[in-house]
Amino acid sequence: MTIGSHIAQGLTPLIDLIYPPRCPICGESVAQQGGLCSSCWSELVLPSEPACASCGRPFGSDVISQGSQCAPCLANPPRHAGISAATLYNDPSRRLVLAFKHGGKLGLAPMLARLIAARLPERDEGDPPPLLVPVPLHRWRLWRRGFNQAALLARELEKAGKGELAVDLLIRRKPTPSLGGLGRKARERALKGALAINPRRTGLIANRDVTLVDDVLTSGATSDASVALLLKAGARSVRIACFARVLEEALNAPRTAPALDTETPEVLGTSGAT
Incomplete structure (x- = not known):
């Protein structure tokens, strides 16, 4: 100690x-x-098995065979190496995210990161630690908010031994509007040229596994763009890690955790990351 x-x-x-x-x-x-109190803890919904082998989407049935893929991944195989979500996005997880991101309760970062860390796979012995890369904010939004919530989570994941923090490997070159409610083509247009690899950090990424960290995964548009950039820059693989994942269909059959926004996400269909 x-x-x-x-x-x-x-x-x-x-x-x-x-x-x-x-x-x-x-x-x-x-x-x-x-x-958390026991009541609120029990209301968090954890992604459960069986789940899609590619994106981790819960199937909601125990008759699915090991290694099965969900329909969106079969139709359009994702480029990421999997999605590790601590919770599914519901009212309790939404309130935690809003308290953390907009309510100034930065002390929630260790708890949220512990829940994410529990979902990350163990790395093979001898493999270098993955790079922990937070989804970046544009400097104007970072200046207004005062912090990048994804970077705070990534820092806590590093403390938990889940990788090596590369806080500025990805940069956001231009501000982007909220992607909620936009179609796929509109999201692509909004993100075009917005994200880039930091030219001062290109030497870090060659043949390294990467964990892309964010607080909430909604449409998957930003994460898909980030994954493409990281792979093009030489990453061996990219896994997405988040605290809450928006999967409305998975909440129709709630799976609760065991007993002991102004930027509300919209549910949008994107293969591999919803």
Whole structure:
């Protein structure tokens, strides 16, 4: 344990006295800072098995054979190496994301990242750690918000031993509008030329596995564009990791977690990443 950890541990009782720990979703008292109450935890929906071998979309049936693919992936095979989502996007996960991204509760980053980390596959012994690449914000949005939520999650994933942070490997060269409600062609036009590989970081990526990190995966348009750029730049593979994934059809048969926005995503159909 580091000196900083010892100091933080020693200050915990004082912090709890001044700011009693409460559930960030409902406000009920909880045992420690950054935790959820049992009621809200049970309302989170975790992606479950069996699932698509390519994108991780839950099938909702236990009669699907191992290695099966969902219809969108069969129709248009994705270029990514899989999607690791901590939760499916529902009201509790939405409230967590909004509190984190717009409510200034940056202290939620370790908890959200722990849930993401639990879904990431273990790497083979001897393989170099994957690069943790956050989906970038344009500098104007970064200036207004003060932080990139994806970068905060990627930093916590690095602390958890899930890879090597490459915070500025991807850059956003121009601002883009909200992609919610746009068709595929309109999304492609909005993203054209918006993302790029940082020319100062090109030496990092050759033959490396990459984990692309974001808070919410909606249409998959931004992640698809990012995956294409990373593969073209020489990445061996790119896995998408997020806290919440919008899959409305999977919520029709809820799978809840076990007991112990102003930018609301729209459900849009995109193969491999919805």
